[in-house]
Amino acid sequence: MNDWQDVSNVVVVGLGITGLSVVKYLGRYHPNLSVRVIDTRDNPPGLSELPAGVECHQGGWRSEWLAAADLVVINPGIALSTPEIQQVIKTGTPVVGDIELFAWHINKPVIAITGSNGKSTVTDLTGKMAAAAGLQVAVGGNIGIPALDLIDESIDLYVLELSSFQLETTSHLKLKAAAFLNLSEDHMDRYQDLEGYRQAKLRIFAHAEAAIVNRDDPCTFPDTFSGAVATFSISQVANFSLQYIDECEYLVANGRPVIGCDHLKLVGRHNLANVLTVLALLQHAGISYEKGLDVLKSYTGLTHRCQVVEDNRGIQWVNDSKATNVASTLAALSGLTLKGTLYLLVGGVGKGADFSPLAPALDSLNVRLCCFGRDGQQFMPLHPAAKQYETMADVIADIAPQLLQGDIVMLSPACASFDQFKNFMARGDAFVDLAHQYA
Template sequence: MSYQNQSALVIGAGISGFAAAKYLAAAGARVTLSDAKEEADAEKDAVTQKHIEALRTQGISCVFGAQREELIEGTDLIVLSPAVPERIPLVQAARARGIRVTTEVELAGEIAHAPIYAVTGTNGKTTTTTLLGELLCAHFPAVGIGGNIGVPLIDVAQEIPADGAIAAEISSYQMEATTHFHPAVAAELNVTPDHIVRHGSMEVYQAMKEKLFAAQTAEDFLVLNCDDPHTRGMAERARGKVCFFSRREELAEGAAVRADGMIVIRWDGEEHVLISARELGIPGGHNVENALAAAAVAFFAGVTPAEMRPVLRAFKGVEHRIEFVRTLDGVSYYNDSKATNTDSAIKALEAFDGHMILIAGGDDKLTDLTEFMELVHARVDELILVGDAAERFGAAALDAGIAPEHIHRAGYLMEKAVQTARELAAPPQTVLLSPACASFDMYGGYEERGRDFKRIVNEL
């Protein structure tokens, strides 16, 4: 699609918006970037300030503050950043005028030379996408990893040639205004309650996830988690060939764990043996699921079992996801800051054998805590709570039968939480930061929270 001499409005001053604005300007469009923040607030972040300066050098107009309807006068195209919901008045006014509204991800799909292999899910998508990228590297001469993983997909789409491959992590936010994004292989890992405040209901949230494969054709592949009822049911609405994966059921066709513990892919009447689940370089049952999904996507991309085996053994996971930090006085410390919801924290707790000192809490998403606290009661010796969620989490812990003397509060101080854990812990216990919450009450993101935790632990 040509954007020469078109007028484009990019809404949202984040990395996705910056990348879309730069691409459109290079493609010949007249580009304006708008953000509802005041410019002084936006430029408090040094990285954002540098991006704004670079955009203006490229001739892109940057407008901050109130987003009035005059902004869309004469506009041919609007590109939404993931943080910007479709429901804002400016977008609704644009749709009423028939102006095309799209996303950076969709633009990336339009211009990509290489096939895109996309992964979504409430939990596990960063680990799965990263592992998928490593698997693709074993087969393709050039591989890019982008999307919700910190690198704009549109940047990757421009860089990777036709004989390469692109691994894309896709969030529900990125799919809201997307209509024809078309991955050659799409994977749906799981769907559990999350982002309900943004989407309004679990049904809408799942619908956003399903948009990942809505534009596929009969020539494409859809990889689905057979163990999750939400993703299993997606097969009824699939347009491409469906491949299930399961760590609980030995599938006649699909990716699964055999009775003897071997990971296999069964397809078109053949069984392809990979490695034993015990050989995986990443711990926990949930990571078996992630490996099954990544291997299935890679298989349909053309990666051979022989190419996959050494990668599956060597891959050690991603930062902030059950990341080993250090052992001190016989006690191991793990950073699982990426567990921003209860389902993800449950998976982390299940990866260990109990005797945990758990640091949890943060910016509360107000999801149900029943199942999470039942597992905390069963596996956690001491619970240390931080942030806005501490009061509600503490009450839920008491309701689950956890004794008050095993519930500790550290306010908004990670240093106090870690020091409390140090004072309480003794072998064979493990200290785990797995917050089951977002981080924005104390930090700018889960990455900042995880790195702060690691700094404090390493300074003990």
Template sequence: MELKNKRVLVVGLGKSGIAAALFLRQQGARVTVSDARSATALAGEIPALLEAGIMVESGGHGLLTFRRQDLIVISPGVPLDTPEVKQVIGFGVPVIGELELASRFLKGRILAITGSNGKTTTTTLVGKILDESGVPSLVGGNIGTPVINLIPESTDQTVNVLEVSSFQLETIQQFRPWIAVVLNITPDHLDRHGSFETYAAMKARITENQQTGDFLVLNAEDKPTQMVAAKTKAQIFWFSPRRPIKQGTFVYGDAIVFVPREGAKAEPIMPVAEIPLKGAHNVENVLAAICAARLAGAPAEKIRSAVANFKAVEHRLEFVHTVEGVDYFNDSKATNVDAAMKAVAAFPGGIHLILGGKDKDSDYTTLSPLLRERVKAVYTIGSAAEKIERQLQGVVKMVGAGTIDVAVHEAAKAALPGDVVLLAPACSSFDQFENYEHRGRTFRRIVQELDQ
């Protein structure tokens, strides 16, 4: 991709947008950035951009700004149906995302992981396994480090382990992973994608450009994920915690095994009991990580030690503290209903559950069976509280807390020794917090203050 003297517009100044703008400028492009937020809100970002010779448009998007470009790079948080974006697509201006842009310059091979839930845990674990196995690797993407920031460190030998979201996959063109992983596909981001079918189709795009020499790792127990198999040219490997499979990873008795090809002898990897993470869903994440890492060249003994020493990723069923015999867990990354269900299912009972935030057009009634079985009370917070209370009325005791501070204190008063207070909101955080990390850190601080 030749960028020198090309007019390029970057839309959206999140982490990846800023990284893309600076990279484009370094490549000699004439760069403009556009963000709907005000100059005051962007005060921390604007000086560095101006200093790099990048023009800044804030407080809204101007159609003329969009039309005077050779290329538009759109941030994941900006919908493709934004009026200005929609118009320029109609005019034939190329529109790509930071993931696509970065992949044109990234050296080495790509190991990409997507799914509705478990992406960050699996991506982090694959990175750890490869690192401990001596496989040159870098980790980035939706996990926090923009892919474009990996370019300077990447070499021809690098395996670039990338967490990729449906928003990022929406704008790919040539993005081609050597190894692609789809963990699961459950309803999420319906407020953005409009339907579950569209959302599932975005996830399936991870394999769109794969060829016969590539690998696709799929969940054998998740029907929407199974359907991705019909859309690929890659070699398919499966993972299952329930049954033997012909090619991939599965649980056999009390152990995890890997079958490198159909008809081959199963290789023992490790006992299931050595997985240090809570929840059946994390067994699936580990199976996927093992399969991907094994395909990338990690030996079985290194995989076992890396998994056994792996700690829960921050904000993902993260143990925070025990106060007066009550355990507090932070699963702020449970930003959809399926993730919240998996978090609740990780505990046998006695749960005081904090639910709520910004609704994503979700159906909370699917939580009902688990709530009846394991949850003592639900504490609702944020703008989705009224909808959650309405949909779960009569299922479990409901406490309208409003804020996370009130929720933690009300739960602390009601909980008995041996109980669990669990933040698994089933919603995004953007009504009351900057992001899910901010929400999780706030929960952690409040819990730690209980003991002072």
């Protein structure tokens, strides 16, 4: 717990949604502090919403502000390796993120989820099932609402999605249960290697009472941990796993059947792993998942995540714009039931990733690979039926007249979106508009 008596000057580095939430939190709970903002962008988002009296330096750094700060709060989009931040760290001034401020403030139970893929679905479903058990639940963090904006005395439980970037600057977050879902190559433009990325995510277990880890992915296991450990798996024996009973597949918790898989509306095998994780998190947080089974049965997932947005003339249009890395796209492909041709839209900003692991999965499918965006060319060698386009709209205009009953048009790009779109949500919305237009 931080001693705020030692702090009088705070510099918030990076505005946007998270930075603005930090500024508002400080104004609400620590109104006597001097708070200033630095953002290297000329016109950062959130600038017009800054409270009166909060000074903002734009378009570069302000070294004298950093030198005078007692505490620096950085946006997760800013790497700790940034020279200006490294200089602050060398002087001994604390550099933290918004989740660390949240950790200092909160005295209510918290569940948190990290991983390369699936964490948004797990976070959202955990929150919904906990609410069905009768709790006042706040869900956010890296998904939806910033953690500091969730703070409310009426809340019984916080459920947070946490990225590796957020965990880098978090040291004191106490958790009833924490899950590390999986690890795959991502953000290699930020980390020196995959192990550096893994170590950032493992920080989620630093002060957790229970660790939920993936039996199918040993990288998710903490190197050292003194609390309870529960495993989940869709292919091996685990605490939370799948089992056939009377020729029907069930989700099983510690050997006890919970629900038949055919009762779920979620699409894809990867989502079975997500549900098993939710069951484990709730159980280890002391929350009855049985009370949330009706919610689980009706849950269809999140927007932009393997979401069927059109099903017309026997042709499905699937929006998986959240698939910003190879592992996400592989997960989407593994969950498909394909009767016709798969038109798979890939491309965008590759973030230095290796796309070759997609090739074996594509070989087993009747697929037309539609490559677009800045790094679309990098997908061309992966399959003989690959074609290059400039934009997603160009793809749809070309393939729409060829579509037949049983075909699937899936946007699962394995790339970030910011070459042609503001974010993955905008990319997904554009795909949905095209689906409505051509379906």
